[in-house]
Amino acid sequence: MTTVERALDHRRNGDRDDERVDGRDDDRDRDDERDGDGDRGNSAPTDRRALDAFDTERWVGVTGVALALVGVGVALRQPAMVVAGAAAIGYGLYARLGEAGEAALALDREVSDRTPDPGDEVTVTVRARNVGDAPRFDLRIVDGVPPGLEVVDGPARVATALRPGAGVAFSYVVRASRGVHEWGTTRAVVRNASGSRERLTELETPTRLTCTPELATGGDLPLRGLTTVSHGRVPTDVGGSGVEFHATREYRRGDPLKRVDWNRRARTGELATLELREERSATVVLLVDAREEAYVAERPDADTAVEASVEAAGAVFTALLAGGDRVGIATMGPRDCWLPPGAGTDHAVRGRETLATDPALAPTPADDRFYRTLWRRRFRRRLPGDAQVLFFTPLADDVPVDAARRLDAYGHLVTVLSPDPTVSPSRSPASTTPGRKLAAIERRERIRTLRGAGIRVVEWGDRSFPAAVASASGRWSR
Amino acid sequence: MSAKGSRGSESSQTRERDARPPTLAVVVSLVAAAVATLAALVADPTGGAVVGASAVAFAGGSLLGSARVLSWGAATGIAGIALAAGFGGGAEPLLVAGVAVAVAWDVADHGLSLGRQVGRSARTRRNVAVHAGASLLAGALSAGVVYGTYVTAAGGQPIAALALLLFGGVVLASAFR
Numbered sequence: 001m002t003t004v005e006r007a008l009d010h011r012r013n014g015d016r017d018d019e020r021v022d023g024r025d026d027d028r029d030r031d032d033e034r035d036g037d038g039d040r041g042n043s044a045p046t047d048r049r050a051l052d053a054f055d056t057e058r059w060v061g062v063t064g065v066a067l068a069l070v071g072v073g074v075a076l077r078q079p080a081m082v083v084a085g086a087a088a089i090g091y092g093l094y095a096r097l098g099e100a101g102e103a104a105l106a107l108d109r110e111v112s113d114r115t116p117d118p119g120d121e122v123t124v125t126v127r128a129r130n131v132g133d134a135p136r137f138d139l140r141i142v143d144g145v146p147p148g149l150e151v152v153d154g155p156a157r158v159a160t161a162l163r164p165g166a167g168v169a170f171s172y173v174v175r176a177s178r179g180v181h182e183w184g185t186t187r188a189v190v191r192n193a194s195g196s197r198e199r200l201t202e203l204e205t206p207t208r209l210t211c212t213p214e215l216a217t218g219g220d221l222p223l224r225g226l227t228t229v230s231h232g233r234v235p236t237d238v239g240g241s242g243v244e245f246h247a248t249r250e251y252r253r254g255d256p257l258k259r260v261d262w263n264r265r266a267r268t269g270e271l272a273t274l275e276l277r278e279e280r281s282a283t284v285v286l287l288v289d290a291r292e293e294a295y296v297a298e299r300p301d302a303d304t305a306v307e308a309s310v311e312a313a314g315a316v317f318t319a320l321l322a323g324g325d326r327v328g329i330a331t332m333g334p335r336d337c338w339l340p341p342g343a344g345t346d347h348a349v350r351g352r353e354t355l356a357t358d359p360a361l362a363p364t365p366a367d368d369r370f371y372r373t374l375w376r377r378r379f380r381r382r383l384p385g386d387a388q389v390l391f392f393t394p395l396a397d398d399v400p401v402d403a404a405r406r407l408d409a410y411g412h413l414v415t416v417l418s419p420d421p422t423v424s425p426s427r428s429p430a431s432t433t434p435g436r437k438l439a440a441i442e443r444r445e446r447i448r449t450l451r452g453a454g455i456r457v458v459e460w461g462d463r464s465f466p467a468a469v470a471s472a473s474g475r476w477s478r
Numbered sequence: 479m480s481a482k483g484s485r486g487s488e489s490s491q492t493r494e495r496d497a498r499p500p501t502l503a504v505v506v507s508l509v510a511a512a513v514a515t516l517a518a519l520v521a522d523p524t525g526g527a528v529v530g531a532s533a534v535a536f537a538g539g540s541l542l543g544s545a546r547v548l549s550w551g552a553a554t555g556i557a558g559i560a561l562a563a564g565f566g567g568g569a570e571p572l573l574v575a576g577v578a579v580a581v582a583w584d585v586a587d588h589g590l591s592l593g594r595q596v597g598r599s600a601r602t603r604r605n606v607a608v609h610a611g612a613s614l615l616a617g618a619l620s621a622g623v624v625y626g627t628y629v630t631a632a633g634g635q636p637i638a639a640l641a642l643l644l645f646g647g648v649v650l651a652s653a654f655r
Contacts, residue, residue, distance in 0.1 A: 056591075058584075058587060065556055069556070069560060069563075070641055070645070072560065072564075073563065073641070074641040076564060078563050078564060078566065079569055079628065080521070080562075080563040080566075080567050080568060080569040080572045081560060081563035081564065081572075082641055083569045083572070083573060083624055083625065083628050084559055084560075084563055084569070084572045084573060084575075084576045086624040086627075086628075086647065087573055087576050087577065087617070087620050087621045087624045087625075088556075088576060088580070088620075089620070089647055090616060090617065090619065090620020090621070090623070090624070091580055091616060091617065091620065093616075093620070094613075094616035094620070097616075137608055137609070137612060138588075138605060138608070138609060139605070140592070140595050140596050140605070142595070142596065154599065154600075155596065155597045155599055155600045157595070157596035157597060157600045158596065158600055158601050158602075159592050159595070159596045159600060159601070159602040159605035159606075160601070160602075160604045160605050161604055161605055161608035161609075170600075170601060189595060193609075193612045193616075194584075194612070194613070194616070195584070195587075195588055195591070195609065
């Protein structure tokens with residue numbers, strides 16, 4: 001199977017998944033309408049898994065207190081005390097009344113926009129109906145909001161009481177962020193009337209939200225001189241046709257007349273040919289550091305460095321592709337992601353989808369372990385021999401430094417592009433903690449190591465990525 | 479490392495909600511505690527004062543989010559009622575005070591668990607109302623039955639006979655499960 005076929009197949013699968021989810025939702029909507037006509041209890045309850053009920057130990061000791069009151073009342077011959085104690089026995093009975101049953105609910109989640117743009121506010125409405133036979137006196141529902149989405153309005157929770165057939169609806173607003181977000185397990189806690197028994201039920205209602213950002217058209221990043229044989233825009237040290245002067249050499253038969261150095265011919269009488277720098281295209285792999293260590297941000301609620309890396313990689317991806325270079329995408333992280341270098345409109349679409357929705361670049365770190373040796377071996381095997389690497393990493397530890405130096409030593413020229421997570425959110429000295437300072441110093445030291453090894457480093461923090469690239473490329477010689 | 483970002487899920491969970499008990503639960507609990515104090519004051523001023531102290535404990539427990547403080551409040555309330563009964567308070571106001579103390583503690587404790595699980599800003603009105611209503615109903619039924627027994631059976635009967643009758647009720651309750 002070729003890579004294109006695989007990618008298409010992947011896309012097809014994605015479409016099928018979406019259709020499946022949509023189809024289910026349609027079924028539910030129909031159920032709702034039918035139930036509206038009075039045909040209740042017919043709709044299928046949501047898939048659920050109930051845990052064992054347990055004692056909350058709320059009313060422990062009430063019977064003991066009651067008996068003590070009655071006893072003391074008898075001893076003191078005070079009828080009021082006996083009566084008060086006896087009344088407390090009623091609560092002892094009440095605590096034993098009923099059991100916390102399973103939450104047999106028909107859940108339905110409605111998202112106002114399934115394909116929002118990043119930063120859009122999406123209203124999520126959850127409807128739950130008690131399709132069991134017993135009333136639920138105390139029902140608490142906690143929706144399984146995907147970890148990558150931030151709830152900006154109203155908690156995704158509700159507490160209510162539902163008789164059979166009755167329903168509750170609650171809605172909350174999430175802010176969309178890049179990626180595919182799947183709603184997880186919705187938890188429903190049921191207690192009996194007195195609250196002495198409690199049971200947790202986990203319900204599965206899959207909902208998917210896909211947020212694909214438009215790729216920003218980025219700054220023109222100067223590549224290093226490792227190129228393919230095809231024509232392109234990267235000036236090389238190979239003489240030939242081009243626009244920039246490279247060298248002169250002796251005239252050979254067949255050289256084009258317009259490249260003959262006529263000034264020299266007039267001065268010395270010899271024929272010489274101008275050599276110009278050949279401009280060739282490059283194969284570039286955008287490598288994004290997506291290990292857990294790379295999920296760092298300057299504030300707890302700010303976008304992580306991975307987010308900044310992906311955004312910058314998107315800009316570079318479009319710019320390079322427009323310039324005729326072949327661009328691929330890979331991640332350095334526990335989950336595998338590899339888009340082989342390619343060109344063309346199809347490839348642009350695939351690249352956009354990979355950057356937006358690949359699970360390896362999810363907005364929250366994966367739980368799997370990262371094995372760097374295995375990763376390095378696999379990455380080197382895939383990397384075409386003439387590919388150079390643009391490595392997006394916040395440089396939060398030494399692993400990316402090591403990886404960049406190794407790749408560079410293997411001949412894949414590496415440029416490190418590093419979002420800076422150590423800049424203080426405000427300029428006030430109070431926000432600069434010793435920890436932040438230390439992290440900044442360590443990071444600066446890593447950049448120094450990289451530059452010492454002859455690897456180009458661009459870092460950007462509070463200023464924009466294109467501005468950082470523009471100011472850095474002025475410094476670089478070819 | 480201070481620049482280390484916290485995991486999105488955890489930070490959004492904590493920023494998402496306010497874990498204090500719902501306002502309605504606190505209000506209902508305090509109203510019930512006030513009723514208990516008034517009823518106990520009618521029966522006996524000393525016992526009433528002690529029951530009043532339990533109202534303060536209920537308010538504090540809801541404020542601090544501490545179930546332990548609420549338990550101490552319930553214990554104080556029962557002690558107050560016992561004191562009032564010991565000083566010869568009437569059965570009727572003390573029954574009312576007892577049920578009110580139970581409802582006050584129950585609703586406050588329920589509010590704490592709601593606050594922990596769904597938070598103050600979530601919709602909980604119906605849940606709290608149903609819980610408070612069920613608790614009040616159970617108390618009222620129990621008090622009604624006991625008072626009915628007391629009025630019909632205690633006329634001329636020695637108090638030990640009444641206690642024996644109630645003891646039978648306790649055995650029945652214990653055998654229930």
